[in-house]
Amino acid sequence: MRKPKLIRITTVPLSLDKLLGGQLHFMNSFYEVVAVSAEKAYLEKVGIKEGVRTFTLNMTRKITPFQDLTAVIKLFLFLRKEKPFIVHTHTPKAGIIGMLASALAGVPHRFHTVAGMPLLEATGFKRKVLDFVEKLTYSCATKVYPNSHGLAEIILKNNYCSIEKLKVLANGSSNGIDTDYFNPEFYSDTQKATLRNQLTIAEDDFVFVFVGRLVADKGINELVLAFNQLSEENAGVKLLLVGDYEAELDPLTPETLAIIQSNKSIITVGFQSDVRPYLAISDALTFPSYREGFPNVVMQAGAMGLPAIVSDINGCNEIIKEGENGLIIPVKNLNALLKAMKKITEQREVTNILKEKARPMIVNRYEQQLVWKAILEEYKRLE
Incomplete structure (x- = not known):
């Protein structure tokens, strides 16, 4: 038939x-x-x-x-x-x-x-x-x-x-989310150390990662400004941007682009068909988007064991539970984003709790x- x-x-x-x-x-x-x-x-x-x-x-x-x-x-x-x-x-x-x-x-x-x-x-x-x-x-x-x-x-x-x-x-x-594919156990300490070295990331650097289109409505302007201020206060942080620019549809501000070029702690790697290695070497996802449906990257990062800082929008605030597997901030709020990034770098006991719950909460709900x-x-x- x-x-x-x-x-x-x-x-x-x-x-x-x-x-x-x-x-x-x-x-x-x-x-x-x-x-x-x-x-x-x-x-x-x-x-x-x-x-x-x-x-x-x-x-x-x-x-x-x-x-x-x-x-x-x-x-x-x-x-x-x-x-x-x-x-x-x-x-x-x-x-x-x-x-x-x-x-x-x-x-x-x-x-x-x-x-x-x-x-x-x-x-x-x-x-x-x-x-x-x-x-x-x-x-x-x-x-x-x-x-x-x-x-x-x-x-x-x-x-x-x-x-x-x-x-x-x-x-x-x-x-x-394919939690067998997005699994941090695939990446050894040696593999992670090699990639970190290639990207000039020190062993004890705290790495924030963003994965997606580098456009305004993903909150990249706020993210870069917040990180720029954070990196002035803390030399042991890096921001890893994984994705392409879209200058025609939703361009970043000239100020943001200038900071990305000048701040040596901001690393751009362009679009990557496999984002897992970059998630594997990171410590937390930053995803301050203005709007989403149900963002795959937040699930992917969680499956890789990363806590996330996300904006309080649909999808993000369903995947992330405040204080359990990440932090939720108001949309377009630069100060709240900076405060959350400081918290996740300075209060390591909080970060460790978020990391422990990150993967299990994705496996149980979104396999x-x-x-x-x-x-x-x-x-x-x-x-």
């Missing part, structure tokens, strides 16, 4: 590869999975890696109405030909294009996962446009899955859709198989 067809769509294949890694391969045992995204070469690599068929659809993360309309038409024709049982979209642009084309094509089950809302930082006319697009996306979907309880509350507060359409799966997260099975159960109940 032929398996039902499942189409999963993201704006760019990086999301399929890094944010949903392994999930398509898992679902392919139960459904005929087709991955749809932009960037043909990268998408095809993801298809080979996950063992699924692919279809390239040109999309961008910017507001591009004419290109988006072309994408809707192309996807509509593809869906009419494929006749999938389920279309499941992730990321905002893939959501509107995927849900609209699916509704027009008569796809019976149209799912959209919400994993963050860039529109929350928008204002004026742009915010009105993005609000309209969000509502249209949800109206075309038959089910909407916020990947955190906080996001569900935001959706209801903004009247984007009814509560009947919403459901948070498992304990949150779009993909869970990847738990999340995958919850999504699969949603699919299976439709058959």
Whole structure:
């Protein structure tokens, strides 16, 4: 008997590869999975890696109405030909294009996962446009899955859709965390010492790490300013920035960029396909983001045994419990961030308690198989 067809769509294949890694391969045992995204070469690599068929659809993360309309038409024709049982979209642009084309094509089950809302930082006319697009996306979907309880509350507060359409799966997260892969035991003291030496990090330095896009709405401006002040008072600290800049979409301030260049205690390594070695040599994650869905990096760091300083936003404040596996600070609060960084470096007995609970709290709540099975159960109940 032929398996039902499942189409999963993201704006760019990086999301399929890094944010949903392994999930398509898992679902392919139960459904005929087709991955749809932009960037043909990268998408095809993801298809080979996950063992699924692919279809390239040109999309961008910017507001591009004419290109988006072309994408809707192309996807509509593809869906009419494929006749999938389920279309499941992730990321905002893939959501509107995927849900609209699916509704027009008569796809019976149209799912959209919400994993963050860039529109929350928008204002004026742009915010009105993005609000309209969000509502249209949800109206075309038959089910909407916020990947955190906080996001569900935001959706209801903004009247984007009814509560009947919403459901948070498992304990949150779009993909869970592979705690066998993110395991600090893989890295020996010798390996860690070698990498620290390569990055000019002393054996007794306390290392704060950030993993993600180096952009304003991740709180990088506040993080760099806070660390710059901390490093003036404490020479035994380092800040490790793992990720790329996005100068066009959400640039950092000139002051922040100048500090990154001039402060020798700030180390940038760019985008890394495997962040585990950098987490392994660090002592604490700093993640003062303005908005998130359910941030993978906070789970990854926790699985690697790191406590985290996070902002009090949805997702972050569900993964981190204040005083148990990390510290929670107000959003965009430079002084609170600096105070938390001082606390975690100076009060080592507190830090040790946070470290002890970091990994167990992730393993018990966000193991990847738990999340995958919850999504699969949603699919299976439709058959």
